[in-house]
Amino acid sequence: MSSGEQTKLIGADGLSKQAELNQESAGKQVTSKDAAEDEEVERAGCSPAFCRFPLSVYFIVTNEFCERFNYFGVRTILTLYLLKFIGLSSDHSTAIFHLFVVVCYFSPIIGGIVADSLLGRFWTIVILSIVYCIGGVVLAATAVPHLGLAGALIGLLLIGLGTGGIKPNVAAFGADQIPEGKAWMREAFFSTFYFAINLGSLLSTILIPVVRSNVYCMDDNCYALAFGMPAVAMALAIVIFIVGKPMYRMVQPGKSVVGQAACCIVSAAKNYRAASVKDADRQFLDYADSDRFPPEFVRDLRQFSRLLLLYIPFPIFWALFDQMGSRWTIQASLMDGYMFWDWSILPDQMQALNSLLILVLIPIFDCCIYPLLSKLHLSTTLCKRMGVGMLLASSAFIAAMAVQMRIDAELPTVPKTGQIKLKFVNSLTGTSSPCGVIFEYDGVTRDLAHLGFSRASLHTKTPHLWNVAMHTSPDCPDTVKRAANLTLPGGNNSYDVIVYGSGRLAAVPAATEKNRKGLSLIRVMLTNPKLADRLLDDKLILRKISRVKEGIDFALNLTASPKSSVAKGDIRFTDYQPVHSGFYSVQLVGNYTGRGEPELPNVGFSNGQIISLVLYEDSDGKIRSFLIEEVRANSVSMMWQVPQYVLISIAEVLFSISGLALSYAEAPASMKSLVQALWLMCVAIGNVVVMVVSEVRIIPYQSYEFLMFALLMLLNVFVFILLAMRYQPFSADPDSELPMVPPTSKPAPLTEQDDKSNVNSGYTAED
Structure with missing residues (x-):
């Protein structure tokens, strides 16, 4: 074996080499042809290894x-x-x-x-x-x-x-x-x-x-x-x-490895307890009956227990990583996925970025980064790669926290217990000309233009009637005044207070929670009872203006379908429906009667918006529409998630691939599949951690939860370093010693004896 290969194995995969020599070679020697070939690979930096499989x-x-x-x-x-x-x-x-x-x-x-x-x-x-x-x-x-x-x-x-x-x-x-x-x-x-x-x-x-x-x-x-x-x-x-x-x-x-292991541990425990004098040079498993459990099996079981200890920090990495499919997707649902033309990214589609990045990063690391580090004589052991991967995972959650804080600053305010949220809407259509309206309530005055609406405001919720007074603006030729004691329906904390018709007032429940998939929420509202009678058998269709003719139907037979609609006084409205962002034509289909054809303009919706599309009759009997924006659209671009995806993807390349290699290299021959299963079980434990944290919900803000996971990951890195430094690599020969090759020294020729003792836990004294 060449001296160049020795450096590579110590710096990158000494663990796998040692296990390979001890468990599979069984005394076989690496031929000079193999050594020459491996040396050629080392010099090339990136060999098409997949062609030589x-x-x-x-x-x-x-x-x-x-x-x-x-x-x-x-x-x-x-x-x-x-x-x-x-x-x-x-x-x-x-x-x-x-x-x-x-x-x-x-x-x-x-x-x-x-x-x-x-x-x-x-x-x-x-x-x-x-x-x-x-x-x-x-x-x-x-x-x-x-x-x-x-x-x-x-x-x-x-x-x-x-x-x-x-x-x-x-x-x-x-x-x-x-x-x-x-x-x-x-x-x-x-x-x-x-x-x-x-x-x-x-x-x-x-x-x-x-x-x-x-x-x-x-x-x-x-x-x-x-x-x-x-x-x-x-x-x-x-x-x-x-x-x-x-x-x-x-x-x-x-034989049954699990059964043998259990019997070996029981045997060791009995003999250890029965021993009057404890030998300081013997470990716990050495007390097992030697006639039933040969030294090779005891050695393998001891190695498995060492790996089990080394795996303690691993589930936390997967607890962070798998949140791409849960917390990060929910975060994306509160962001704007619009890219260009008529194309938007859906929140659950952002996960595909991870797979795409992995496909790009694997050849970059194998062909560029690892060979470059090797030429610079920088040690890149499996454990070091995994440790850096953990640090990058923590950094990814710091980036996610920063993005979440920016999102939280622009989220709609949700009423707390004992509060209500009010928005005032001027839909006054019973006058001879468009008129502004002035609302007075709770010591506050709102001046709204025709078909306008105010920004939402929070107020203390009381069980009493809500007194609201309104009158037309001074420049309006028609004077309309009205005062009403509104009874706010129970089970909701957000309302639209609407003036309509010839001066009627009504309070209509409104949504405040955005769609979790990042879509818009749209409903159709009718503020004229006569219009509701005209549109009894009709429906309104939103038809997307794009290559994909997506259509959303809103049934307007409101009185005939009480389960799918709610009525408050003369105002009727449908349930909210999720709609993809984009531009839509508004089409009224059916046997509506009355003067004039509908004049319904095209509308545009953005991710995260909550909209009420209001239909009304003008003075000529034409059906027209306007929009009430209940909740504003997402304004933070989904592209701000790209840095955290890049960091977590690099972390995956460093941690997961190295972990797979480590799990195989350090596993005894009789327990390789069992150790691979242990590696995968860490993923399941990590998912359980996320489920517990999400159910307990001890942290009220998502940004703080991301920070908690980032800090937990940093603590996890510290624990992993301590475990890796104490870890004893698998060796069939317990008396073999690790050849210490400083990264800056010129590699010396590798002898056969050196080849048998080539092993590295990842964190050595020279590190």
């Missing part, structure tokens, strides 16, 4: 691409399916979604145990992939005859067990295919493997929602096809994986 690796990577296309395709549309097709509430849909994610990342422990102890990795992947595929078919079937919630839950359970069960085995099985003495190739494999994961994620995240929303079947969005496509991809993954069987290097399963 064994052919079996391509079958495994393709299988992973199809599987991730399946998983993220289901995950992307699952919440909408439960909410709109199954008919669950938003809270129940969210709970089932998170429960599905938890099952997906807790079940790897089952797959790891089965692979290492019973079936081996190949047959575990095949059998659980079939279970996975059946789950996808069941889920798709529930969207055809509508089998209901029970069928959907069965399908999701099978998918969760399948994807979780195969996940730890596919990565380990792929690494098994790399020849001995090829640590650089194994590192390249994990980068390629992760590239396939994100490519499948990106394509399904973009394609499956388009299929769902643009293909119609069963008089609804075609969820059957949207779930069916991932199921077909999974079937294809099974076929591809089985075709490659003759080329795979197989590792035979051993």
Whole structure:
């Protein structure tokens, strides 16, 4: 092995090299041809390693691409399916979604145990992939005859067990295919493997929602096809994986690792308690019965316990990372996604930026950054990469906090307990000419132009009647005065006080909470009772002015559909409906009667707006309209989220890929799938942390919650550094010593003895 390769392994992947030599080589020596080839790779900086993989690796990577296309395709549309097709509430849909994610990342422990102890990795992947595929078919079937919630839950359970069960085995099985003495190739494999994961994620995240929303079947969005496509991809993954069987290097399963480990710990505990004198040179597990548990197994179990301790900080990283699909998406829903022309980004589409960035960043790090750092003699061990990744994740949440503070400064004020929010509207149409109106209430005066509205204001809520006086402005030829004691309906804290007709007053409930998906909320209001009679059998249509002719219908047969509309006195209004941003033509369709044709101008809506579109009759009997802006549009551009996505994506490249390599390299041969499952279980624990924090809600402001996670991540980095410094790398020879090569020194020739002791925990004395 060349001296250049020695430096690379110590600086980048010494852990994997040591485990490789001890567990797989078993005394085999790296040939001079391999050493020369590796030295050439080191000099080149970025070798097309994926071109040198064994052919079996391509079958495994393709299988992973199809599987991730399946998983993220289901995950992307699952919440909408439960909410709109199954008919669950938003809270129940969210709970089932998170429960599905938890099952997906807790079940790897089952797959790891089965692979290492019973079936081996190949047959575990095949059998659980079939279970996975059946789950996808069941889920798709529930969207055809509508089998209901029970069928959907069965399908999701099978998918969760399948994807979780195969996940730890596919990565380990792929690494098994790399020849001995090829640590650089194994590192390249994990980068390629992760590239396939994100490519499948990106394509399904973009394609499956388009299929769902643009293909119609069963008089609804075609969820059957949207779930069916991932199921077909999974079937294809099974076929591809089985075709490659003759080329795979197989590792035979051993005895039940979990059962043996439990018995070993019990044996050690009994003997330790029974020992009258404790040997200071013996560790706890060394007290296990040597006739039942050979030294090699005790050594492997000790290594597993060390890894378990090292993994303690990992769930916090995933607690931050997975908030891209929850907190960051909710944050995006309060931002403006408009880009140019008629194109806007939806809040849930921002998540695709992460997958896109990963596809770009992986080759940049492998081909540019890591080789450059190596040439500069800067150590880049796996643990160091992970530590930097954690720091960047904390920085991403600092950026998210800054964005959230900017959003909070422009959010509408929501009335607190004991408060009401009032907006005054001048819809006076019963005079001979347009007239301004002056409102007087609670010692406040509001002067509004014709068809104008005031800004909302907060007032103390009392159980008494609300006294409001109004009169026309002095320049109005028609004098209209009116005073009214308004009874504010219960169950709401925000109202529009409207003057209409010939001087009538009414209080109409108004929305204050923005749409969580970032859309506009629109309702239609009629302030003239005669107009409501004219439009009894009609409907108003908002037709988008763009290449996509999106239409939103508002039924105006208000008296005939009391469940879908609410009336207050003579004013009638529909429920709010979510509408995508853009420009719309206002079309009145039906058999309306009266003088003149409707004159309804085009309207434009922006993300986050809450609008009441008011229809009224003018003095000539024509139907006209104007808009009341209940809540202003989002004004902070969604592009402000790009820095936090860049930071979290770089953090993912550094932390996740290095963590996969670390999990494989430091795992004993008999526990590799089990350790990969432990790595994935950290994701599930991180999701549980987020669920607990969101449910307890001890922090009232979202920006402060982001700050809390950032500080928690910084503390987590400190803990990880301490654990990494104390961590003892896996070694079959406990007497071997680490060759200390200063980063600035010229590498010395590597001997065979040096090659066997090449290991580094990531944080050494020279660091």
